[in-house]
Amino acid sequence: DQQVKQNSPSLSVQEGRISILNCDYTNSMFDYFLWYKKYPAEGPTFLISISSIKDKNEDGRFTVFLNKSAKHLSLHIVPSQPGDSAVYFCAAPIQGAQKLVFGQGTRLTINP
């Protein structure tokens, strides 16, 4: 039962353009969402989060949008840089628990 889904396993974007990574969820009780970034041979690192009471959160080049009615969130990176090439995971905490459930990840490649 995949409660958080990332349906695009990979995405390729030209440097300087906008990267948009998508995530869908099935559990309407989720009240918080996180994005993690993972480089090869490293552990995932926290990138940005959003509470369910908001529809947008921005941090520099990174913006996360939440559409609760569609149970959809997206991560926008603009402008995209070569160092953004990584695997991106969306995640949500199980309500009342601490454990995070993760999507399968999307591999982003930024082309020069």
Add this chain to the structure above:
Amino acid sequence: DAGVIQSPRHEVTEMGQEVTLRCKPISGHNSLFWYRQTMMRGLELLIYFNNNVPIDDSGMPEDRFSAKMPNASFSTLKIQPSEPRDSAVYFCASSLRGGAGNTIYFGEGSWLTVV
């Protein structure tokens, strides 16, 4: 500040052998998590501890897997006997329960190959 420390970074073992993965969480963190990453299932939670006590082990695949946390600064994940399908990257992570935003901090992972 030291992050989550895992060992070994890489392990190649033969089917049937025992494998022990080790983790030192971030000092002061009181929650510890073991995750496994595979191509098919992505990142899946195996087990987590609060204050050294196992809270949820529903993600542990089967009885061949066991995890312990004898104190606040050390945890092990053991696989006995190991099988080729156990080949994956195993991540340990820690967090401060009640800390901001449910953020958890991952180690660099232990890459396990069972042949």
